[in-house]
Amino acid sequence: MKKKYLRLAIIVGVVLLYSALIIRNELNDSDHSQSQNVVANSGAPTSEPSDISSPSPQVEVSKEFIKGVHYFGNEWPVNFWSSDLSGAGNDFSKIKNDGFNTIILVIPWGEAQPHISPVSYNQDLFGRLKMLIEKADEKGLKVILRVGYAWDYSPDVEMSHVDRVRKLYTDPTVYNAWLDYIKEIYTQIKDYPNVTMGFITWEDFWGVVDEASNTTDPAARLEFSKEIGFQTFLKNKYTLSQVSEKYDSEFSTWDQVPTPERKSEAFALFYEFMDSEIVNRFFVPAQRVFPTLSMEARIDSDPIDMKDGSIYWYSHKDTYKLPGAVYTAGYYSPAMGAENNGNEDSAAEALKRQQDLFKTINQNLDGRLFFIDQFLYMDNTPAFNHNTKVKLSELNSFVEKSAAALNKYTNGYAIWNYRSYAASTVYNPSFALKDKGWLVSGEAQVVKNGDEDYSVLLSEGGTVGQSIPKQRDFYSGFGQNVKLSFIAKADKEPAKLSIKIGDEVVVKEVTPEVENYELEIPIDKLKDYNLSFSDLNGEVQIDDIKLYSFIQEGNVYDFEGNQGSALTAFRNLNSNSGKQQKKLNGFDANAKWDETLEGSTSVLKGSYQIEGDSGSKYAWVGQVSKIQLEVTPNSSIDIKGSVPVSLYKKSNSQFKELKVDIVINDKIIASQAFVEDGELSFHIDKEQIKKVIGESTSVQLTLQANSAVNPAKAGIGKDTRDLSFIINSINVT
Numbered sequence: 216m217k218k219k220y221l222r223l224a225i226i227v228g229v230v231l232l233y234s235a236l237i238i239r240n241e242l243n244d245s246d247h248s249q250s251q252n253v254v255a256n257s258g259a260p261t262s263e264p265s266d267i268s269s270p271s272p273q274v275e276v277s278k279e280f281i282k283g284v285h286y287f288g289n290e291w292p293v294n295f296w297s298s299d300l301s302g303a304g305n306d307f308s309k310i311k312n313d314g315f316n317t318i319i320l321v322i323p324w325g326e327a328q329p330h331i332s333p334v335s336y337n338q339d340l341f342g343r344l345k346m347l348i349e350k351a352d353e354k355g356l357k358v359i360l361r362v363g364y365a366w367d368y369s370p371d372v373e374m375s376h377v378d379r380v381r382k383l384y385t386d387p388t389v390y391n392a393w394l395d396y397i398k399e400i401y402t403q404i405k406d407y408p409n410v411t412m413g414f415i416t417w418e419d420f421w422g423v424v425d426e427a428s429n430t431t432d433p434a435a436r437l438e439f440s441k442e443i444g445f446q447t448f449l450k451n452k453y454t455l456s457q458v459s460e461k462y463d464s465e466f467s468t469w470d471q472v473p474t475p476e477r478k479s480e481a482f483a484l485f486y487e488f489m490d491s492e493i494v495n496r497f498f499v500p501a502q503r504v505f506p507t508l509s510m511e512a513r514i515d516s517d518p519i520d521m522k523d524g525s526i527y528w529y530s531h532k533d534t535y536k537l538p539g540a541v542y543t544a545g546y547y548s549p550a551m552g553a554e555n556n557g558n559e560d561s562a563a564e565a566l567k568r569q570q571d572l573f574k575t576i577n578q579n580l581d582g583r584l585f586f587i588d589q590f591l592y593m594d595n596t597p598a599f600n601h602n603t604k605v606k607l608s609e610l611n612s613f614v615e616k617s618a619a620a621l622n623k624y625t626n627g628y629a630i631w632n633y634r635s636y637a638a639s640t641v642y643n644p645s646f647a648l649k650d651k652g653w654l655v656s657g658e659a660q661v662v663k664n665g666d667e668d669y670s671v672l673l674s675e676g677g678t679v680g681q682s683i684p685k686q687r688d689f690y691s692g693f694g695q696n697v698k699l700s701f702i703a704k705a706d707k708e709p710a711k712l713s714i715k716i717g718d719e720v721v722v723k724e725v726t727p728e729v730e731n732y733e734l735e736i737p738i739d740k741l742k743d744y745n746l747s748f749s750d751l752n753g754e755v756q757i758d759d760i761k762l763y764s765f766i767q768e769g770n771v772y773d774f775e776g777n778q779g780s781a782l783t784a785f786r787n788l789n790s791n792s793g794k795q796q797k798k799l800n801g802f803d804a805n806a807k808w809d810e811t812l813e814g815s816t817s818v819l820k821g822s823y824q825i826e827g828d829s830g831s832k833y834a835w836v837g838q839v840s841k842i843q844l845e846v847t848p849n850s851s852i853d854i855k856g857s858v859p860v861s862l863y864k865k866s867n868s869q870f871k872e873l874k875v876d877i878v879i880n881d882k883i884i885a886s887q888a889f890v891e892d893g894e895l896s897f898h899i900d901k902e903q904i905k906k907v908i909g910e911s912t913s914v915q916l917t918l919q920a921n922s923a924v925n926p927a928k929a930g931i932g933k934d935t936r937d938l939s940f941i942i943n944s945i946n947v948t
Contacts, residue, residue: 276507276541277411280793281586281627283317283359284310286347289759290644291636292321293366296340297652299645299759301667303347307354310633313782314789317357317411319588319629320347323364324379324396324419325372331379331392337371339648341403352409359629360413361588362400362505363393368642368687370652380422384443384492398504414544414588415501416511417493417534427485428477436473446472448488458484463522483519486529494534502539510537511544511588514551514576532579542626543580546589547572549613553603562613565605569617573624584626591631592617592781595768597693610770611784618791623811627793630785632769634776637700639761640687640744646671646758654680658750670758673712673750680715680747683762688744690765696735697744701760704729710753716762717741725755738764800845802945804832818842819945821918823936833857833941838923842916844947848905852916856895856942863922866929870922875940878917879907895940916945 286306290298310318322344327337351358365376374382374389382389397415404410423443430436440446449458450469459466461481466472475481493510502508512535516528535543549565551572576585592614593604605613621628642652646669649661659677663669671679685691699716705725712723719736748757766774770781799811802819804827811818815825821840827833833856844852854877863870877885877897884907885897908914920939926932 277357278541278584278626279316279357279411281317281357281359281629282315282789282792283319283588283627283629284315284633285361285629285631286310286318286320286633287636291638292323292364294368294639294642294644295321296323296326296337296343296367297369297643297648299647299668300343300347301665304350304354307351307356311354311356314786315356317359317627317629318347318351319359319361320344321361321364322400323367323369323376324362324393325374325376326367326369327400328392328396329369329371330373332388334392334395336399337369344403345407348404348407348410352407356409358404358407358410359588360400360404360410361416362397362413362508363415363419365419368640368652370642376419377422380420381426383420383497384423394500394504397501397508401505401508412507412509412542413505414509414511414542415498416544416588417489417513417531418511420489420493420497424485424489427474427482430474431476433473436476437471440472440474441470445474445485445488446470448491449484452487453484478520480519480521480527483527483529486517486519486531490531490534494537498540499538502537507541509540509542509544509586510534511546512537514545514547514572532576535576535579535583536581537583541584542586543583544586544588545576546591547587547628548591548594548602549605550594550599550602555602557601557603559604559606562605562609562616565603565613566616566620570620570624573620577624585624586626587621587628589631590617590628593632593768593770597690597765611781614781614784615787615791618788621788621792622794630769630771632767632771634772635766635768635774635779637698637761637763637774638688638690638765638767639763640683641681641746641760641762644760645669650679652681654678654682662756664756668758670756671748673748673755673757675750675752675754678747678749679757680745683744683746685741685743688738688764690763691738694738694764697738697741697762697764698733698735699746699760699762700731700733701748702729702731702758704756706754708753710755711751712755712757713749713751715745715747715749717743717745722751725753801947802834802842802942804834804943805830819942822942833943835936835938836918836940836942837937838920838939840918840942842945844914844916844945845912846904846908846914846947847912848908849901850904851901851948852897852899852904853944853946853948854895854897854899854918854942855944856940858889858893858895858940860889860891860893862926862931862938863924865931866924866926873940874921876917876919878919879904879914880911882907895942918942 287295288298288300288303288306307318327340329335329337348358379389383393400413427439430439446469449472455466455469458472461484462475475485498508498510513531516530519527519529521527537543547569549560549569552568553560573585593610594602646661649669655661655671657677658674659679660672661669662672673679688697691697697716699714703712703725705727707727709727710725712725714721714723714734716736717740719740721734723732723734725732744762746762770779771785772782773779799806799818802815804825808815808825815834816822819834819836819840819842822834822836825832825834858873858875860873863873871890873889875887875889875895876883877899879899884899884903887895887897923937923939925937926934
C-alpha cells in the first residue's frame with residue numbers, strides 16, 4: 216500500500232537523557248572550580264575479554280568538517296530499527312541537497328544485543344544498518360554511529376537498560392557483554408570507508424548518579440557505595456581523614472563510607488568517581504575494540520552545596536581529554552549559561568555566550584577536535600520550558616551566525632530535529648518486521664505491498680493489537696490527550712474498524728482511498744496504552760501507526776515533511792561552515808576577527824580588546840606585548856600606532872618621556888622616544904631582520920615601553936587597565 220505521505224521523525228534526547236539536567240556550563244565554573252584528576256578505575260568488576268588487553272590499532276579518523284543530522288527514518292530512535300526504512304534513499308538525497316554531509320545512526324544496546332548470557336545479536340538490525348550505510352555512501356554521505364543508546368521497545372530484550380547499566384558496575388558478565396557489543400558493532404562496520412567514527416555518551420551511564428542522588432536511607436547508601444566500587448575509588452585517591460573532612464563525619468574504616476547525600480559538599484566526590492568511571496571503565500576499554508570511538512562529554516557543570524551555604528559548580532572538563540581520541544563530542548543549547556527563567560534572549564546575546572562557551576571548551580581539549588553531536592538550537596520539550604530560548608524572530612539569524620564560532624572552535628555539528636517527530640509508543644509501527652511485537656488473530660495477516668513496504672490486512676473478525684505500557688509515553692505527564700494516527704484503506708466498499716486504546720473504544724469508517732486517520736483520547740482516562748484494531752466488516756489495510764502525546768518541533772522540516780522556517784538558515788549555515796579559518800601573520804585592528812583562528816588578544820599577547828569605528832580601529836597594549844611572526848630573509852616589518860603622552864602628563868605633571876623598544880628574538884632592533892603625543896611608526900627592513908633570524912623562519916616580536924598608566928588608579932578616569940600606547944597594525948611584507 217503506497218503511503219499518502221512519508222513522515223520522518225527526529226528525537227531531541229533531552230527529556231529521556233537529561234532528566235536531572237541543570238543548565239549550567241563552564242562559564243559558571245571559571246571562577247570557582249578546581250582541577251579534578253581522573254584516576255584509575257575503582258576496583259569493582261572490570262574483567263575484559265582477553266582480546267582487548269592490547270592498545271587499539273591506529274586507524275585514520277576523518278577530519279572533514281561535520282555537518283550532520285541524526286537520522287531516524289519514519290520514526291524516532293526508540294522504535295527506529297523496527298520501522299519502515301524504504302524511504303531512506305530519498306531522505307538521504309534531501310539531506311545531501313540541504314548541505315549536510317553526515318548522518319548519525321543511533322544503535323540501542325538492548326535491541327542490538329538482546330541477550331547477555333549467553334550473548335546474542337540482532338542480525339536483522341545489523342543487516343538494516345549495513346543497508347543504510349551503503350545507501351548513505353551512494354548519496355555521498357558519511358556515517359557516524361552513536362553506540363550504547365539506552366532506549367528501545369524491542370520485545371526480545373531480556374534485561375532493561377536500567378538494570379544493565381547498574382550491573383555494569385557489579386557484574387562482570389554484563390560488563391563483558393557490553394564490551395562485546397561495542398566490538399561487534401565495529402566488526403560489522405569496519406570495512407565501510409564512509410563510516411568515520413562512533414561515540415558513546417555520558418548520558419547512557421548517568422543512572423547511577425540519579426540513584427546516588429535519590430537514595431537517602433543510610434544503610435542503602437552504604438550498600439550502594441560498596442556495590443559500585445565507590446569506596447575503593449576513594450581509597451585509591453584520598454586518605455580516610457580527607458574523606459571524613461569532606462563528609463563532615465568521622466570514619467575509622469573505608470567500609471563505613473556511604474555514597475554522599477546529594478545536598479552535601481561531599482557529593483563532588485561522587486562526580487569525581489563518575490568522571491573516572493566513564494573515561495577509564497567505559498571509554499578506554501571500548502576504544503580498544505572500536506579504534507575510531509569518541510565520547511560525548513558532560514558539558515554542564517553541576518551544583519555542589521558547600522558547608523558555608525554557597526554553591527560551587529563542579530566541572531567535568533577533565534573528561535574532555537579522552538585518551539587516544541581524535542575527537543571529543545559534546546552538546547550545545549542556547550540555554551547554557553543563561554538565566555533560564557522562561558525568558559527569551561536576542562541572537563546577539565546567545566551568540567556571545569556560545570562564543571565564550573566554545574572557547575572555554577576548546578581550551579580544555581588538549582589538541583582534540585570538538586564535535587557538537589547535539590546542536591539544540593531550539594527546544595519545545597515540556598520539561599524544559601523554563602530554559603532560556605532565542606527569540607523566534609531572531610532564530611534564523613542565530614543559526615546562520617553560529618558559523619563563526621563553529622568554524623573557529625569546532626570541527627562540526629549535528630542536529631536532532633531535521634524534521635519534527637512524534638514520540639510514538641508503537642513498536643514495529645509499519646510492519647516492516649512482519650508481525651513481530653503484534654498479536655494477530657482471526658482474519659488478519661501481514662501483506663507485502665512493494666519491494667520493502669508492508670501493511671496488515673484485516674478481514675471481518677480479524678484483529679491486530681499490541682501491549683503498550685503507559686510509561687512508554689515519556690510525555691504523558693505534560694499533555695492532555697494521546698493521539699492515534701494511522702494510514703488505512705478499505706478494499707472496495709467502506710469498512711468499519713473498532714479501535715481500542717486502553718479501555719476506550721472508538722469506531723472509525725475507512726474509505727477505499729488511502730487516507731490518514733486520527734483520533735484523540737484524554738490521557739487521564741487511560742491506565743495503559745494497549746492498542747488494538749478489529750475489523751467489524753469489509754476488508755482494511757492498516758499501516759504507519761503512531762500513538763503519542765507530544766511532537767518535537769524543529770522548524771527545518773515540519774511533521775508533514777514541508778519546508779520549515781529554519782531550512783534556509785541551515786542551508787546558509789552549511790554553506791558558510793567548514794571553511795578554513797585564516798591564520799594572520801601580523802596584526803590589523805581592522806581585520807575580520809570573526810574569520811580568524813585566534814582572537815586579537817591571542818595574536819598580540821598583552822593587548823586589550825579592539826576599539827573604535829570600522830576603518831579606524833585600534834588596540835591599547837600594556838607595557839609589554841608580544842606577537843609571533845613568520846618571516847624570510849627578504850621580509851620587512853611595519854608597525855603603526857600612536858602614543859598619547861598627554862595621558863601620562865595628565866596623571867603625572869613631572870612625566871618626561873615614553874620610550875618604546877622593538878625587540879626581535881630578545882635583541883633590541885629599534886627604539887623611539889616620545890615627549891608629546893605622536894604617531895608610532897617603525898620600519899624594520901630585511902637587513903635588520905637577517906641579523907637576528909638566523910636559520911629560523913618564525914620570530915617573536917616584542918613591543919616594550921618604559922611606563923604605563925592606569926587611569927582609575929591615577930584618578931583621571933574609570934579605566935582600570937594598565938595602558939602604554941596604541942597599536943593599529945603590525946604587517947609583514
